[in-house]
Amino acid sequence: MAGSRWGVQLVKGRARLALLSFLMLFVELALIRWAGSNVLYLSYFSNFVLLGSFLGIGVGFLRGRSRLDLFPWASTVLAFLVAFVLIFPVAIDRSGSQLIYFGNFTRSGLPIWVTLPVIFLAVALTMSAIGQGVARAFAQFEPLEAYRLDIGGSIAGIAAFSLLSFMGAPPYAWGLVVGAAFLLLYRPTLRLIQVGALTAMVLMLVRESITPGRSWSPYYKVSVSTASPGVRNLEVNGIPHQLIESTTRRRRTEPVYFAVYRRVRHNALRNVLIVGAGNGGDVAIALAAGALHVDAVEIDPRIYEIGRQLNPDHPYQNPRVSVHIDDGRAFLERTRARYDLILFALPDSLTLVSGQSSLRLESYLFTSEAMRAVRAHLNPDGAFGMYNYYRQTWLIDRLARTLQVTFGTRPCLDTVGGVGHLALLTVGREPSDVSCATTWRTGSREAPAPVSDDRPFLYLRGRSIPSLYLITIALILLASLFLVRAVAGPLRAMGGYVDLFFMGVAFLLLETKNVVQFALLFGTTWFVNALVFGGILAAVLAAIEVARRVRLPGAGPLYVALFASLALAWAVPPDRLLHLSVPVRFGAAVSLAFLPVFLANLVFAARFREVASSTTAFATNLLGAMVGGVLEYSSLVIGYRALLPLIAGLYGLAFLFRPADRRPNTGRPALERPVLAPQAEPVGH
Numbered sequence: 001m002a003g004s005r006w007g008v009q010l011v012k013g014r015a016r017l018a019l020l021s022f023l024m025l026f027v028e029l030a031l032i033r034w035a036g037s038n039v040l041y042l043s044y045f046s047n048f049v050l051l052g053s054f055l056g057i058g059v060g061f062l063r064g065r066s067r068l069d070l071f072p073w074a075s076t077v078l079a080f081l082v083a084f085v086l087i088f089p090v091a092i093d094r095s096g097s098q099l100i101y102f103g104n105f106t107r108s109g110l111p112i113w114v115t116l117p118v119i120f121l122a123v124a125l126t127m128s129a130i131g132q133g134v135a136r137a138f139a140q141f142e143p144l145e146a147y148r149l150d151i152g153g154s155i156a157g158i159a160a161f162s163l164l165s166f167m168g169a170p171p172y173a174w175g176l177v178v179g180a181a182f183l184l185l186y187r188p189t190l191r192l193i194q195v196g197a198l199t200a201m202v203l204m205l206v207r208e209s210i211t212p213g214r215s216w217s218p219y220y221k222v223s224v225s226t227a228s229p230g231v232r233n234l235e236v237n238g239i240p241h242q243l244i245e246s247t248t249r250r251r252r253t254e255p256v257y258f259a260v261y262r263r264v265r266h267n268a269l270r271n272v273l274i275v276g277a278g279n280g281g282d283v284a285i286a287l288a289a290g291a292l293h294v295d296a297v298e299i300d301p302r303i304y305e306i307g308r309q310l311n312p313d314h315p316y317q318n319p320r321v322s323v324h325i326d327d328g329r330a331f332l333e334r335t336r337a338r339y340d341l342i343l344f345a346l347p348d349s350l351t352l353v354s355g356q357s358s359l360r361l362e363s364y365l366f367t368s369e370a371m372r373a374v375r376a377h378l379n380p381d382g383a384f385g386m387y388n389y390y391r392q393t394w395l396i397d398r399l400a401r402t403l404q405v406t407f408g409t410r411p412c413l414d415t416v417g418g419v420g421h422l423a424l425l426t427v428g429r430e431p432s433d434v435s436c437a438t439t440w441r442t443g444s445r446e447a448p449a450p451v452s453d454d455r456p457f458l459y460l461r462g463r464s465i466p467s468l469y470l471i472t473i474a475l476i477l478l479a480s481l482f483l484v485r486a487v488a489g490p491l492r493a494m495g496g497y498v499d500l501f502f503m504g505v506a507f508l509l510l511e512t513k514n515v516v517q518f519a520l521l522f523g524t525t526w527f528v529n530a531l532v533f534g535g536i537l538a539a540v541l542a543a544i545e546v547a548r549r550v551r552l553p554g555a556g557p558l559y560v561a562l563f564a565s566l567a568l569a570w571a572v573p574p575d576r577l578l579h580l581s582v583p584v585r586f587g588a589a590v591s592l593a594f595l596p597v598f599l600a601n602l603v604f605a606a607r608f609r610e611v612a613s614s615t616t617a618f619a620t621n622l623l624g625a626m627v628g629g630v631l632e633y634s635s636l637v638i639g640y641r642a643l644l645p646l647i648a649g650l651y652g653l654a655f656l657f658r659p660a661d662r663r664p665n666t667g668r669p670a671l672e673r674p675v676l677a678p679q680a681e682p683v684g685h
Contacts, residue, residue, distance in 0.1 A: 298325060394447070401450060
């Protein structure tokens with residue numbers, strides 16, 4: 001690839017490393033968010049793109065001293081990935097019954113067994129090329145100074161992407177940021193193929209972004225189109241999600257949405273709460289039913305804005321309506337209001353909280369603890385209702401059983417279209433508060449147990465890992481082993497760093513636990529997610545500064561402190577914090593979550609400074625991180641809180657396999673690069 005000189009090098013030294021780190025994180029965040037909006041249901045594979053990114057970055061660091069520099073090709077590979085995703089969008093095959101997916105059932109593009117591996121490898125190759133560029137700049141500085149610059153660039157990357165998400169910026173804005181960073185870094189040897197690749201990438205994203213009726217929220221690609229006179233389709237990530245139509249038409253075509261008000265005929269409806277208010281259709285129905293006041297909770301600000309502009313009944317302009325852009329469970333935990341009717345109106349999301357957990361935006365709405373919170377917010381004669389489209393009878397049974405356990409009575413059941421179609425469950429604070437036409441009964445069926453805050457997987461029938469996930473896990477592990485083996489050489493050379501392997505596994509699981517705990521305590525919003533990962537980076541930066549200024553003790557005391565912090569986190573279950581005021585809850589959550597992160601980095605620092613081969617040591621830690629990424633799926637079986645003793649056990653193995661101390665601490669260790677923090681996603685995808 002012949003190069004030409006385009007002026008002088010504009011970014012060098014410390015600024016170059018910081019900008020490279022910014023680019024690496026920003027590209028990863030954009031890929032996680034953007035790929036999930038085009039490859040339908042890719043976001044349900046919670047860390048698929050994340051693990052591809054992490055694998056690529058690790059391989060790039062391992063190739064930091066290679067004669068073949070891949071960074072000049074990074075823009076070309078990225079342009080290929082963008083083109084592939086736009087040309088071949090796909091829907092995942094959901095024919096299995098272990099896990100439920102909502103949305104369009106049409107398969108498009110190439111077979112899934114072709115598309116997903118191509119995306120995984122393309123992501124890994126893209127991030128490997130960028131990671132090698134970071135590694136080469138990284139090696140020019142003293143280790144702790146390099147890490148400090150790297151973390152600073154990563155924090156800037158999270159801040160920039162979060163700001164663009166807040167502004168509702170479309171993908172071409174992300175592409176312009178990435179393109180500008182590449183152009184600055186490629187000078188003065190900027191090549192025509194690089195200019196062409198970056199131009200093509202931006203133009204493809206512009207074409208996608210300017211499609212009429214399309215906009216972007218912090219969670220979705222949102223599209224609005226006309227279905228028929230007076231009716232608009234609202235799609236998210238290419239999946240039909242809501243209809244925008246008048247209450248008069250809905251009364252005629254979808255009467256089940258009005259059934260809840262027939263079940264509570266004697267309810268005064270002085271105060272109504274609607275979670276999942278969407279474009280305002282359910283709010284308009286509540287107003288038409290005579291509600292004196294409605295609290296409308298919607299997590300997606302763009303969907304609310306569309307409803308405010310296009311809903312023909314204009315419910316959001318009604319003075320009897322108060323709008324809250326918030327997570328439904330978080331709103332319930334914060335509000336002191338009581339309601340005559342609480343309604344969950346189709347609050348099924350089509351995205352995950354982040355690229356690092358199996359948690360969906362609505363996961364904490366349907367747990368036993370959430371239903372108890374609902375009951376606590378009902379007036380003495382109040383009632384609760386929920387409706388949605390359910391593909392499986394057992395899912396209706398699970399929700400109905402949850403209501404029966406919470407309220408002590410069987411709920412009313414109204415269905416339309418038979419099993420797998422719209423169903424409404426209604427229950428009163430007392431049995432006399434509702435009037436049922438049909439009461440839920442299982443007959444000979446066994447209703448699945450309710451889900452809990454610790455294991456909030458409503459759409460997973462039993463304590464198992466779906467076969468589709470197991471196949472994906474196996475393929476990811478094989479790809480990781482092959483690529484690391486190809487770069488690092490024989491795996492037996494890593495035998496001296498078994499403790500680093502276990503540290504990598506444990507640290508990734510620790511970050512996952514923090515993500516889901518903050519989602520429960522403060523909501524599954526993109527803003528909370530951004531704060532979590534920003535906090536992780538801040539804890540890492542604090543560890544760097546301590547390591548630069550303080551003589552660290554030996555490994556033993558650091559491990560003791562780490563185990564103590566994990567024991568403290570275990571001793572204080574998250575539900576204990578829910579009852580605290582928000583400021584006190586935040587302080588307690590930050591202390592419990594980030595103290596182990598800080599100490600884990602110091603533990604790694606005490607070990608990493610003694611390694612004979614930093615490349616082999618990092619490769620071993622990388623394999624551990626990959627195993628930790630796939631081990632996160634164990635939470636589907638054991639729950640999230642059980643990750644803490646698992647994490648402690650893994651750090652215990654790291655302690656047992658540590659080499660004997662042979663020299664005193666110099667006070668100048670090299671810190672562990674965070675397993676996921678610099679690459680983790682701060683918004684829902």
